[in-house]
Amino acid sequence: METKNRRCMITFPAEGYKKPLVMYAVKLGADKVILLNPEKSCMSLLSSFGINVEVKAIPKNKVSEVIISTLKIISGAKKDYDEVRMLLLPSNPEVVIGMYVACCIEKVKADTISDTENEYFNLPFFPFAEINEGEKFILTKIIETGKISKRNLLEKIKKEGSYDLLYSRKSNAIFGEEPVLKQLQRMLERLEKLELVSREREGRRFVWKPTSLSKFMFD
Known part of the structure; x- marks a missing residue:
């Protein structure tokens, strides 16, 4: 019997983007969502879809600290899940840039959302x-x-x-x-x-x- 792939999604919740965050997790078929910032309303809604939620808060003010913290979280998730994806939502620049750099280093796919909130786009890896x-x-x-x-x-x-x-x-x-x-x-x-x-x-x-x-x- 074929084993179902286990998927983990990582994201930093942003104000006004609760619905697209949850829609992305459901569309991905995520077994677990790691929130890098505690957001109770997102946690409740994700749980209502039977998705396991964990909060792992990261620093927000310095890009290098965001990178290091996110790298550790991604590395841990890759050990437990067959697929790890990152959803980048509009937030403060230090957080978004740091998360993106961490994705590139770990070669984890990162997606973002269109202005209309109806489409998700995959971001290419930067050459470094x-x-x-x-x-x-x-x-x-x-x-x-x-x-x-x-x-x-x-x-x-x-x-x-x-x-x-x-x-x-x-x-x-x-x-x-x-x-x-x-x-x-x-x-x-x-x-x-x-x-x-x-x-x-x-x-x-x-x-x-x-x-x-x-x-x-x-x-």
Whole structure:
């Protein structure tokens, strides 16, 4: 006998959007709805449709805190449910942006509602969702330092023994410096194309800096 998929919906209730929130949950066939802000009227209405409701309040004033809190909630939901979806309703910008970024990082589908409240639209993933662990590591080091040359970045990688994040090899493999520098350059250029880092000339060398976008998302 085929097992029915279990679905979980996550949303931040917004004033005036109780009906579309509940309609979305019913249309999705959600077994559970996680509300990121307590809203008693939504809880009662969802429960009347036999939907399990849980409240997990998140911070509202800082995007980075919204991202971190939402990531933890999504990660937990993915362990228990076959499908996790996010409904983004009009709210304060910090909450909406933070929730959307978390969806992109976790690759969870996010939907929003049309102005007429009759249609739901799926939002595409922003390209930064595609960065791999090595690129995340490099980006983190650039954000931590504020600006850094490729050579100094390589020294940090050496010091931490993190060559394995640049290559799909074991960390105890032997790496030549020139191949590593070339691989590092390729990864930096990819991050630059995604507008997560930028470079500027400083004397005879280039230094790499985080962009406003990457600091906004990950700092």
